[in-house]
């Protein structure tokens with residue numbers, strides 16, 4: 532609990548939970564934590580993060596005055612554990628009190644935790660009912676996020692928030708260059724792993740697992756990728772021999788998908804060199820875009836998509852994918868910390884960056900060529916608004932109809948995919964717009 536609380540305190544101070552956990556676990560390395568303890572610490576921290584709105588409000592209700600940040604985080608972690616089903620309340624309180632005793636001012640800290648947590652246990656139902664009248668506590672999302680979503684999606688905001696709080700499925704993309712989807716399903720079944728098909732190449736596993744426990748992982752039979760993200764490459768529809776720019780490529784989920792679909796010539800660009808390392812690794816594992824492999828070797832470039840003069844060789848592209856940096860509001864079930872790290876003002880900053888990327892890359896599309904603008908966002912500012920604004924200023928750009936399907940169902944055509952988690956349909960939130968450069 533103490534180690535998880537350290538990570539949660541860093542999250543509250545604005546650090547990504549993954550980075551905060553790596554730091555907290557690194558600091559605790561000398562304590563000889565076994566893999567099970569490390570996994571438990573991660574689990575406790577993520578569970579707290581998913582319920583941060585509720586535990587903060589509960590803490591506010593049981594506290595006379597706010598404790599210092601480190602102690603506050605330990606109290607949130609303990610409250611979050613007390614909210615778990617089948618909890619052993621006495622054990623949780625005792626452990627939190629023991630963790631508190633290790634802090635500076637140990638006896639007072641332990642006394643504070645003992646009193647407030649026992650009060651929660653005693654008055655649990657009344658405190659929960661009262662806390663849930665607060666919207667951040669009810670939904671576990673920041674107030675600005677709830678308000679914006681309610682305004683933009685009056686009929687769907689609640690189900691979107693619920694989908695954002697659901698546990699994410701582990702979704703695979705089968706590498707059709709190496710194996711058919713039915714054959715891979717059979718390989719999974721032979722390993723005792725259940726899965727169902729949710730898209731042309733997409734399978735959702737009944738139970739998530741470590742990637743190297745998957746059959747043929749090292750041989751590149753599959754990639755982990757959400758079913759909604761798997762729409763990007765087919766929507767861009769790469770053709771053999773075409774020159775394609777993947778302008779925001781790291782870590783390469785869509786670069787590799789493009790190369791699985793066609794023997795095209797892909798340039799994978801990303802502003803961060805560190806984001807390009809996994810692109811190279813993924814290409815190698817999947818047997819794609821390598822010298823001597825099938826198709827054309829991929830070009831991997833570090834550069835800013837807003838400044839093509841720094842990296843473009845002057846030859847136009849047949850197709851461009853802009854998988855733009857965004858708030859990641861569509862993938863919050865996979866990254867539950869994002870909601871607490873973002874500020875409403877980030878929307879304007881990111882929306883401006885997206886427009887700059889789109890405007891800078893448009894001249895690189897050959898006349899008659901296509902550009903797919905994508906973001907993993909559910910907010911208009913990072914989807915429709917960017918595209919509307921762009922089209923209003925360009926006479927040589929037109930928007931094409933989209934057509935896609937997840938499984939054997941009917942074709943669909945919406946640009947704004949809302950996140951869904953039902954038995955038959957399970958994907959993150961994305962925005963897609965396909966633009967054509969008129970000759």
Ligand SMILES: C[S@@+](CC[C@H](N)C(=O)[O-])C[C@H]1O[C@@H](n2cnc3c(N)ncnc32)[C@H](O)[C@@H]1O
Nearest residue numbers: 779780781782783784785801802835836854856
């Ligand atoms: C949504 S992620 C891309 C995910 C990737 N397409 C995939 O499917 O694996 C956005 C990427 O854009 C990159 N990025 C941000 N600003 C950029 C810029 N100005 N030029 C190029 N890449 C940029 C980020 O480093 C990040 O890797």
